[in-house]
Amino acid sequence: MKIKTRLTLLFSLITATILLIFVFIIYQSAKSNREKEFFNTLEKEAVTKANLFFNAKVEAKTLQDIYKNNRQILNEVEVSIYDNTFQLLYHDALDIDIVKETQGMIKEIFKKGKIAFYQEDWxxxxxxxxxxxQNYVIFAAAYDQYGYTKLNNLLQNSIMVFIFSILFIYIAGRFFSQKAFEPVKEMTEKAQQxxxxxLDLRLTTHHSKDELAELAKTFNEMLNRLENSFEAQKHFVSNISHELRTPLAAIVTELELSLTRERASEDYKMAIQNALSDTKKLVRLSNSLLDLAKASYDTAQISFKNVRIDEILIDARQKVQRANPEYKIAICFEGDFDYDEQISVNGNEYLLKVAFANLLENGCKFSKQKQSSVDIAFGENQIILRFSDEGIGIAEDDLSCLFSPFYRGKNKTFAEGNGIGLYLTQKIISLHNGKIEVASKINVGTTFTVLLPPVQ
Incomplete structure (x- = not known):
């Protein structure tokens, strides 16, 4: 069942319940008022006839004739008069005698002063x-034809009005719910496209500030993120394809040339060396992609624990120097620390080691002396790491794009790379609620500053 149908039915049900209660109250009020008014009328008729009988001394025969004549055209009140000994003094029509009075009734009237009850519908x-x-007892009885007719008419009219009202309310509710859900229908049709x-299509947002406008705005923002993600993915795949194609093409070319004719052993060694070099590039690229995938996990899926920054830096230095024995890396402290928590962070040891190794390797790779240093300092609620080198520096135009994936600046001819390292490093630092900044001058050097929150 659609929401607009459910809302229409719910609204109609609530309105029907309110109307039904309203009709019931009116009918019961009218019924009670009719009963009270007719009992009052009976009392007045009884007293009037008693006055005619006792005070005016009107003969019983005359009163009876009046009753019988009136009874033919209207519901005349039937009156009977008894004394305190249950002796009948007067009766309008003994042959009819609706009430069938008893001595117990008379005793109850003398005791209470007045009683009122129903004899069937009378x-x-x-x-x-x-x-x-002298005390007497007067009985008066009649059938309120006019009152019952009015009451029945009221009931019938109320039922008719109730039915027509519910039909009207349902139709009106259906119409207005359809009008209210027209923006939802429009949004659904647009979203299906x-x-x-x-992904450049967007939902139409009206200038109103209602919930539907907020929903459309939120949906459009989600589409913006999806579009950016798709574009980044397409760009990423394109770059990956290019990075993979180049070394693979080089390997294939070297091997094909080696097979075209007989060559000297030195030529074969050179071909194998070139193929091996390209293969190592592929290995480095695949390792970087695996590290990037790990850094892109949901934080809930990454294992975090308290780790010491200095120990991770030492491990990162050993990793870099194991692959490049000629690299020289110095680790210095700018101040002392009093307890382990001051130099510890809540992080993932493997990912931090990858980030620090990238920064150390970059510093050595773009330095003619193949050396870099990292200084550890302590600020207010943060650990400050400065990765410095005295290398060729980074052009000012390249600084704004330095952390973009697969971006390589003007210094790409100085050393090999795939443009993933710094992007991966920034992602890892961000994953640990940290920040990374860079300052560089051409032919002077570059400094990467990493700020990490310590264990609280």
């Missing part, structure tokens, strides 16, 4: 009447 009232210091090939 209303009956009995009351005590005093004349010349959006696919991976046209």
């Amino acid at each position: 209303q009956v009232i009995g009351l005590k009447y005093t004349f010349d210091n 959006i696919s991976a090939t046209n």
Whole structure:
């Protein structure tokens, strides 16, 4: 069931319940008022006839004739009068005698002063009447034809109004719910048109500040993120393909040339050496991609624990120097620390080692002396690491794009690389709630500053 149908039915049900309660209250109020008014009418009729009988001394025969004549055209009140000994003094029509009075009724009236009850659909009232210091009992009974007719008409009209009201409310609710959900329908139709090939489409956002406008705005923001992610993925795949194609093509070319004709052993060694060099490039690229994949995991899936920064730096230096024995790396402290937590962070040891190794390797790789240094300092609620070298430096135009994936600046001819290292490093530092900054001057050197929060 659609929401607009459910809302229409719910609204109609609530309204029907309110109307039904309202109709019930009105009907019960009218029913109670009719009953009270007719009992009052019976009392007045009874007293009037008793006055005619006792005070005006109107003969019983005359009163009976009046009753019988009136009864033919309207529901005349039937009156009977008894004394305190249950002696009948007057009765409008003994042949009819609706009430069937009993001595117990008379005793109850003398005790209570007045009683009122129903005899089938006839209303009956009995009351005590005093004349010349003598107590009498008067009974009056009648059928309220006019009152019942009005009450039935009220009930019928109420039912008709209730039914027509519910129908009208349902139709109106259906109409207004459809109007209210038109933006949702429009959003649904527009969203169905959006696919991976046209992520530039957006939902129409009106200038209103209602919930639907907020939903459309949130959905568009999600589409912006998806579009950026798709574009980054396409760019990433394109760069990866290029990076893989170059060494693979070189390997294939070297091997094919080696097979074209017989060559000297030195030529074969050279071909194998070149193929090996290209293979190592592929290994470095694949390792970088694996590290990038690990750094892109959800933080909930990455194991974090308290690790010491100095120990990770020493491990990173050993890793770099193991692959490049000619590299010289110095680790210095700018100040002392009093306890282990001051130099410890809550992080992933492997990823931090990868990030630090990238920075140390870059410093040596772009330095003519093949050396770099890292200084450890302590600031307010942060550990400061400065990775410095006295290398060729980075052009100012390249600084803004330095942390972009696969970006290589003007110094790419100085040393080999794939443009993933610094992008991966920034991602890892960001994953650890840290920051990385760079300052560089051409032919002077470069300094990468890493700020990490210590263990609290």
